[in-house]
Amino acid sequence: MQFFPIKLNSELPAPLYRQLADAFRDAVSTGLLKQGDIVPTTRKLSETLGVSRQTVISAYELLVSQNVLQTSSSGTTVLAAPDIKSAQPGPSDQPHVDFSSRISVFAKRACQLGEPSELEDFSTGAPPISQFPIKLWRRHLAKHALRNSELLQPSQDSFGLRALRDAIAGYLGRAQGIACSGEQISIHSGGHPTLEFIVKLLIDPGDRVVVEDPGNAGSRRIFSAHQAELIPVPVDSDGIDVEKLFAIKDDVKLLFISPSHQQPTGAVLSPSRRDALLNWANERDVIIIENHYDSEFRYTSRPMPALFGSNNQRVIYMSTFWKVLGPVVRNGFTVLPKDLLPVAKSVRQVAERDALSLIEQHAMADFIEDGDLERTIKRNKTVYLERRNVLIAALGDRLSRHVYFSKEAAGLHQYIRFDDYKTQTEIMELARAAALPLIPIDSYYLNPRISNEYVVPFAQMTPREINDSVQSFTQGFFS
Structure with a gap:
């Protein structure tokens, strides 16, 4: 041939x-x-x-x-x-299947929500890979990859490796003042799976859920996919407007809130509002989902104590390590009230069981127990604080009469609001030309609107890059 x-x-x-x-x-x-x-x-x-x-x-x-x-x-x-x-059978060899009549109600609802926007994430402002402690993480992974196979048998507990859960409980006690045990902690593969698990545990179609407005767009998508009815409540510089909560007449099952660093405004719930919110939840028998968003990085004060520490029977606490160890490690977890544990374990048996490799869970447990997590947070705080300060100073020096900054110094993004000197279209054109990562927060509102409000994810930019971008942006601002 x-x-x-x-x-x-x-x-x-x-x-x-x-x-x-x-x-x-x-x-x-x-x-x-x-x-x-x-x-x-x-x-x-x-x-x-x-x-x-x-x-x-x-x-x-x-x-x-x-x-x-x-x-x-x-x-x-x-x-x-x-x-x-x-x-290989061709298209004509197989009968056509109309999947549109076969998909679940949940899938149909998810399709109706359309494509997610770039903001529909629990983490506006990704951490730079340069700040990830790759050598430390490799060492912990290698240690457990070489372990005797008998020591790496699958966990019989659907909540995840007990050693990791105990390590997280210890860390939460030190960092957030949360008194809990590893028994109450469930490990997940990220922020979205963590909330998805909680929603499967508690939400039925038609249940009413209060959300912050503006607030996390990704969480709203999850609630909506499960056919919850969303009730938006405004947020100001002191957090969610609790008076508006008391004005709600309908029965409410859940409140989803980020009290220690609100997304996207960065607001911290004031002490008086914290007390009033817990009183409202007790009076109305509402379960609170506390999203610990982005608040490991508080630059001018200690981390705010968690709501869970004030009411550990009504509050479900959720968080991830993504802002510290992303994009490599995305572990999420939730801390559950003790009375909810039996039902939660049953749900976990059929929802996202064994979501993380056992080696990764062992490595993360050691990473926390050896103090590497807290040392990484402390080291990165210095880096991110410098970048935030450069951004605030550069914008403030040049645009002080036209821009407002959120007062809270925390997180990996900065909330800003411009006056009407320039339209949003003009501002976005200037930002793109200057390579300034300015993101409008219109879609953070339950009913999207043009508000001239933005977030600036600054963590991945060097101080020099921030200065250069802001200088270019402000030159065009007044031209």
Whole structure:
């Protein structure tokens, strides 16, 4: 037989042996090669193509493992698989399935919500990879990857590895004043899965949920997908307006709130409002989901005590390590009231069980117990505080009469509001030209609107980059 032409390109990302294997599969699918055809020896083909013999050997071994080639008793490699093209049924060979009539109510509701915006995340402002302690993390992973297999047996507890849960409980006691045990903690694969678990645990279609407005867009999507009725309550510089809570006449099942660093405004719930909010929840029998958003990084004061510490029977606390260890580690967790544990364990048996690898859970437990988590937070605070201060100073010096900053110094993004000197369209054009990461918060409102309010994720920019971008932005602002 005359062998089919083969073209390999060393400049392509795919290695040569994979390109060669792909060429064989294409030849089978197009009929150039058929079952029983003899293919060249590895030595002959390597000479013909001008590649190493090992390249051809690797390609042949891959094709043998995929049942495209086989080796005969005489040592000659021959095609083993039937014609791939004829074996693959075409569109006309299979009956059409109308999945639109088969999908669940939940899936239909999720489709109705449309595509998420860039803001529909629990984490506006990703941490820079340069601040991730990669050497420390590798050391902890390597330690447990080499452990005796008996020590890495799957956990029988659906809430996750007990050693990690105990380590988190200790950390929460030191950092947030939360008195809890590892028994109350459930480990998840991120912020969204954590909230999804809580919603599955508590929400039925039609249940009313109070949310901050503006507030986290991703959480609203989860509640809406489960057909909850959302009740927006305004937020100001002291957090959620508690008087508006008392004005709600309908029964409410849940309140979702970020009291220690509100997203996106950065507001901290004032002490008087904290007390009033807990009184309202007790009077109305409302469960509170406390989203500990972004508040590891408080720059001018100690972290605010959690609501869970004031009422550990009515508050469900949730958080992640993403802002400290992202994008590599996205572990999320929730702290549950003790009376809810039996039901929660049953739900966890069928929802996101074994979401994280056991090695990663062991590594994270050691990372916390050895003090690496708190040292990383302390070190990164210095870096992020400098970047925030540069941003505030650069904008304030040049635009003091036209811009308002949130008063709270915390988190990895800064909330700002411009006056009407420029329209939002004009401001966004200037920001794009200046490479200033300015994000409008319109979609943070339950009913999106143009408000000339923005967040600036500053963590990934160096002080010099911030200065240069702000200088370029402000020059255009007054032109």
